[in-house]
Amino acid sequence: MAFTNLSHHIDLDFLREAFRRTRKDGAPGVDGVTAQEYEGDLDRSLQDLLERMKSGTYRAPAVRRVHIPKDGRGKTRPIGIPTLEDKVLQRAATMVLEAVYEQDFLDCSYGFRPGRSAHQGLQALWDGLMRMGGGFVLDVDIQGFFDNLDHTHLRAFLDRRVCDRGLRRLIGKWLNAGVLEAGELHYPDAGTPQGGVISPLLANVYLHEVLDRWFSETVLPLMEGRAFMVRYADDFVMAFTSQRDAERVWRALPKRFNRFGLSLNMEKSRILEFRRPRPGGPEREGSRPETFDFLGFTHHWGRTLKGKWAVKRRTARGRLKRALKRVADWCRDNRHVPLALQHRRLSKGLQGHYAYYGITGNIDALQRFRELVRKAWRKWLNRRSWMARLSWEKMALLLQRFPLPRARVVQSVYPRAANP
Secondary structure, three states: OOEOOOHHHOOHHHHHHHHHHOOOOOOOOOOOOOHHHHHOOHHHHHHHHHHHHHHOOOOOOOEEEEEEEOOOOOOEEEEEEOOHHHHHHHHHHHHHHHHHHOOOOOOOEOOOOOOOOHHHHHHHHHHHHHHHOEEEEEEEEEOOHHHHOOHHHHHHHHHOOEOOHHHHHHHHHHHHOOEEEOOEEEOOOOOOOOOOOOHHHHHHHHHHHHHHHHHHHHHHHHOOOOEEEEEEOOEEEEEEOOHHHHHHHHHHHHHHHHHOOOOEOOOOOEEEEEEOOOOOOOOOOOOOOOOEEEOOEEEEEEEOOOOOEEEEEEEOHHHHHHHHHHHHHHHHHOOOOOHHHHHHHHHHHHHHHHHHHOEOOOHHHHHHHHHHHHHHHHHHHOOOOOOOOOOHHHHHHHHHHOOOOOOOOOEOOOHHHOOO
16 A cells, blocks of 8 residues: 655654754765754754745755775775755655555565664574575675666655655655765766665665565575575675575576666676585585675684584674774874873774674684784874884783773674673
8 A cells, every 4th residue: 555645744843853863973965064053943943944845845955975985995985965954854754754664674674774783684694594504695796776776666666655745755856966076066867875864765665676575475486495585775695505596596686687777796796605514524625615795794604612513704804904994094193192082982993893793703803803903003102203112011001001992792693692
């Protein structure tokens, strides 16, 4: 059933809640207005925003585009930065649409959904692979998904559930808003900006129809063996017990995506054998077991402390390099800041790293990252002046006064063993 009357839910109290949920420390958009400035007369600003939305006179401002590092090879990812007011209205629209689409979205989807997280997706992947004993994995990368999302197909998908004229008019304005980059304004005819508050929901709507329902309703009934999929936004993997099933889906995927204006990055997409090594037999007879990356982790088979085979995860090499570069750059730029403040910032960064990457089986990578952070800190403390030399003995004394948080597992695949 399609809803025709939804926008009336957005009132002044709804906008206040949307403002509360909006990130306040982000970079300003094209108007330069910060959260502190907007909050100075919040009720008047939100009332004016509400009246413009209801009357249809709200104009979606251009999105300011910046590029951030994507990997350790110099590539960048374009990020769109809306104005704060636009973020608030997008948040309000997202809150309404989530109430509709959370009834439809399937369990295989974990990205940007209320009550779901990347760690839940990783756990679902681990559980599925362990139950199957591994199998054949499709590691798939969609070529420029957010830049190539087709507006015509998206509108057709939205027609199935949301026909409210007010909300659809707003979505149309956001899709058609200009992009300001390097002082030039242009209007793309496809895509939705990464960084937009509503973009992840629109991406989920699109891939729900293109991929999730297709896999659940068309692919699974035709499979000879077991299969499952885990998707987080535009990143997904599929696993099959049957090689024939995996190869059939591998051949069908490009055709499915091409039908909806998308394509696969064949340089980064592949089908690989990821079966549990045979008990007591040679591990791979002259070749290393295949691995794949998903959500920042490299997944591989390894032995547990009891000698059994299990799927293990370690921090992906590219993620580790990027995280370390951010730390080293910060230490370089802030080497003259008082030591107590440096210690506080580095400790907070390490704890944040542990919060995401601190999962069962990854303790070695966590300890290595902590050691590399310690070395980067010492390196740039040594460059505070040409006279200052910080020997390892002095560094050990400094760390006694300003100890860095120890590596620890925060997310466990064994819930009862999880750290509090």
